Amino acid sequence: MSDSEHCDRIDALEEVWERWAEIGTALSEQQWSSATRCAGWDVAALYAHVGMFPPAVADPPATAEEITANPVTAVDILRGFNVPGGAAHEMADQVARAAASTAAELDRAGLIARYTDGPRAVAALRDRAATSLVPRPGTSAVTTWSEAVRIVLMESVIHLLDVLDGLNLQPEVPAAALRETVHLLAEIADPVSFLEAATGRSGHSPLPVLR
Structure with a gap:
C-alpha cells in the first residue's frame, strides 16, 4: 500500500477515537450502564x-x-480469528470478563482518558514506517503497522456503532473510517461469493465474516 493510504487510515482512526471521547464526556451514569x-x-x-x-x-x-x-495481513489474522472454533469464539467469555473488570476498576473519567490520550498514539503511528513490524499479540507471528492499523480501526468503528445503537443515537461515524472498515470486511469474505450475493446473482451470502 502507499504511504498516503496508510496516513489516511491513521487520520481516520484519529477521527474515530475523537468521536469516542466526545460521546463519553456527555454520558450520564445511567447511559454508561446501558445494555x-x-x-x-x-x-x-x-x-x-x-x-x-x-x-x-x-x-x-x-x-x-x-x-x-x-x-x-489483517485479512489473514481476522479470517483465522473468526473461523468456527477460532479465538473469536473460544475466548469470547474471557474477553467479556476482562472488559467488565476493567470498566469496574476505572472511573468514568479513566475510561474517557484512554481516548483523549489518542493523539499520543496517533503521533506514534505517524512516526513509524507503514512496513515496520509489530508482534501479533499472543502468537509468534508479526504483522506490519499498516495492517495493524486496519484492525484497530475496524474494531474502533464496529464497537462505536454498537455503543451508538445501545444509546439510541444515530450511527454518526466519520465517513473515511466507515469506508476503510467496509473495504477490510469485504476483503475477508470469499470474493466470488461476495460479488455474486452483492449483485443479486446468488441467494447465498458469505456474511457475516466476523463474530
Whole structure:
C-alpha cells in the first residue's frame, strides 16, 4: 500500500477515537450502564475494551530485530480469528470478563482518558514506517503497522456503532473510517461469493465474516 493510504487510515482512526471521547464526556451514569446489542456488554465495557488500543499503539511491545518471518495481513489474522472454533469464539467469555473488570476498576473519567490520550498514539503511528513490524499479540507471528492499523480501526468503528445503537443515537461515524472498515470486511469474505450475493446473482451470502 502507499504511504498516503496508510496516513489516511491513521487520520481516520484519529477521527474515530475523537468521536469516542466526545460521546463519553456527555454520558450520564445511567447511559454508561446501558445494555448493548453485544450480549453481556454494557456501554462502559465496550469503552474499556476498545480503550485498550490507544495505549497499546502508543507503547507497543518491542519487536526483536532478528525476526525474519513473513508478516501476516489483517485479512489473514481476522479470517483465522473468526473461523468456527477460532479465538473469536473460544475466548469470547474471557474477553467479556476482562472488559467488565476493567470498566469496574476505572472511573468514568479513566475510561474517557484512554481516548483523549489518542493523539499520543496517533503521533506514534505517524512516526513509524507503514512496513515496520509489530508482534501479533499472543502468537509468534508479526504483522506490519499498516495492517495493524486496519484492525484497530475496524474494531474502533464496529464497537462505536454498537455503543451508538445501545444509546439510541444515530450511527454518526466519520465517513473515511466507515469506508476503510467496509473495504477490510469485504476483503475477508470469499470474493466470488461476495460479488455474486452483492449483485443479486446468488441467494447465498458469505456474511457475516466476523463474530
